[in-house]
Amino acid sequence: MIKLNDSLQPNSTRGDVYDLIEMEQLLAGPHRIIYEGSSQYQDILLIESKNIRLYWNNQLELNSLDERIYHEALVHLAMTLAAQHDRVLVIGGEDGCAIHEVLKYPNVNHVSLIAVSPETLHAAQNIPEITELNEGSLFDKRVHIHESDIHEFLSSGQQLFHVIIVDLPDPETEATSRFYTMEFFHQLSNFLTDDGILVCQSTSPEHTPLVFWSIARTLEQASLHTLSYHVLVPWFGDWGFHLAGKGALVWGEEKKVAVSNRSLSDDLISLFTFSPKVLNIRDQAVPNTLDCLILHKFYEASEVETVPEKGLSVFYNLQHSVLEQDNDTEDLIEIQQLLSGPHRVLYQGGPKGDHVLMLETTDVRLYLDKQLQFSSLDEQIYHEALVHPALAMVQKRDRILIAGGGDGLAIREILKYPDVKHIDLVDLDPLMLHIARNVPEFVTLNNGALHDERVSIHQQDILVFKEMKREPYDVIIVDLPDPGDEIISRLYTVEFFGELSNLLHEDGILVCQSHSPEYAPLVFWSIGLTLKGAGFHILSYHVDVPSFGDWGFHLAAKKPLLWGKREIAVPHHTLPEDLSSWFDFPEKIRSIWANSHMNTLSNLKLHQFYFQEIQSD
Secondary structure, eight states: OOOTTTTOSTTOOOSOHHHHHHHHHHHHSSOEEEEEEEOSSOEEEEEEEEEEEEEETTEEEEETTTHHHHHHHHHHHHHHHOSOOSEEEEEEOTTSHHHHHHTTSTTOOEEEEEOSOHHHHHHHHHOHHHHHHTTTGGGOTTEEEEOSOHHHHHTSOOOOEEEEEEEOOOSOSHHHHGGGSHHHHHHHHTTEEEEEEEEEEOOOTTTOHHHHHHHHHHHHHTTOEEEEEEEEETTTEEEEEEEEESSOOOOOTTOOOOSOOSSOOSOOGGGGOOOHHHHTTGGGOOOOOSSSOOHHHHHHGGGSOSSOOTTOOHHHHHHHSOOOOOSOHHHHHHHHHHHHSSOEEEEEEOOTTSOEEEEEEEEEEEEETTEEEEETTTHHHHHHHHHHHHHHHOSOOSEEEEEEOTTSHHHHHHTTOTTOOEEEEEOSOHHHHHHHHHOHHHHHHTTTGGGSTTEEEEOSOHHHHTTSOOOOEEEEEEEOOOOOSHHHHGGGSHHHHHHHHHTEEEEEEEEEEOOOTTTOHHHHHHHHHHHHHTTOEEEEEEEEETTTEEEEEEEEESSOOOOTTOOOOSOOSSOOSOOGGGGOOOHHHHGGGGGOOOOBTTBOOHHHHHHHHHHHO
16 A cells, blocks of 8 residues: 655655745644644644735735745844844835834834825724734834825935835836836935845745846846845745845844744845746846836736747847736636635725725645645635536546545535536545544535545555456546655556556546646646556646646546537636636746656656756745
């Protein structure tokens, strides 16, 4: 039998650093452990926490699950580097969370807050849940909230500050791009003491590296010295910041954050190190000025190839590519998902351009061996994407096999089809099956799927199950763990998929969860190539799942596959009317197909690729 935790040695690659950071953050805050236990296969943690989300113009700005990670990184490195803390200026940050971190320093005597979104400030001042989150920082007597807008404030006089914290919205529009100009930073430098420190949130160096480095170049054009760093914020990904000052900046090994915090380690040197693929973009950075506003165009172009073809500049890409801004599709999907489930609207309102939505939801998370398996906030996105395209592709759905999926969430979606007559669920871990059948919070999530009379549960190894002679299945769903070690890699081989093919009806279809084409494209395409090696025709697709990022799947069948204009005929919460865009991949992801390898029992490669890609990520 395969024991999933056999490989969990200190050098194991299963799980990722995002999950560990997030889990520690949840355990440090208000939470309820619904279930905690171990089987011979894995450790299981089921945790419930309250989640408050702030959306500004339909874009997620704050998530209480991990806001501390962001705000501690934003504030404490600047405060540690600054010689004095007496006077602090915060631009943006109307939720008060950055100010909460600033006020941990006992020698802070004055904090000026300039609100960019008056509506957010009004909401934060009047909603008890936000006051609890920021521990009443907006009502501290040391905090002075200025009613004037930022430009009026900057022209009002020469007040000097020891630390300036710039926590503005991303420069994704021309209006917000004007906040990240050489002229704006030059004005701010006039408010900075000679030994003071400015820190600016600067988007993601991983997803928008050209924006990130262009902000640094803009600060330097304003005669400031810079020092760049980044931190993993699970819900937002890798996030970047720039420290700036009038003199050269160095973060020595002796530097330590002197106040209490939840997420920062004693040694922060690693935060100042960037991967080669991010560093390679630095030379293409361009300063953003009022005469040449370019930052929002770079932001729009982030889906275009960042590194141009040989002989072409990034400006060629900007001029010759169709830049379609999808209005934060991920956030819109997420909002719809949250509003379709249990939630409480804490605040909603504001004019166009300053619309604020605050939601409170309950988040239930399952961790297996400290690796996040799902969040109730968006698990429907994953499971609807896993199940419904496959079931829409077949004429007959009498018999269905699920390998993995012991949580019952995929079965919940399958049972929406009235013509389904029989489901075999094969999962190795008896503890997981026990939780999915008996823990009330879990049974609520899966709608009691494992108690349906059409479901037969087989607590055994899928490798043992497949050896038994069985009637063919119309659909096979492979919802196994990621191939993070050699043992699980054996479940993603030509041989294994070939044996599943023997269990599949001639007109049937198989779907396999295949990790992230964005973060692990070599793993993703190698699974696809391995399915082809087993004699399948494949059709690949992907979907954005906020908890995990861009996630990929392969449909596989014994006959050629074409999506066409198929529709999902059962109720669902997250699927768009037209799924055709799911089958398109950016060129930078498609190009990795040429480097993919079949995974076979005699040449197991998949876990090695997994290790390489999560390490480089």
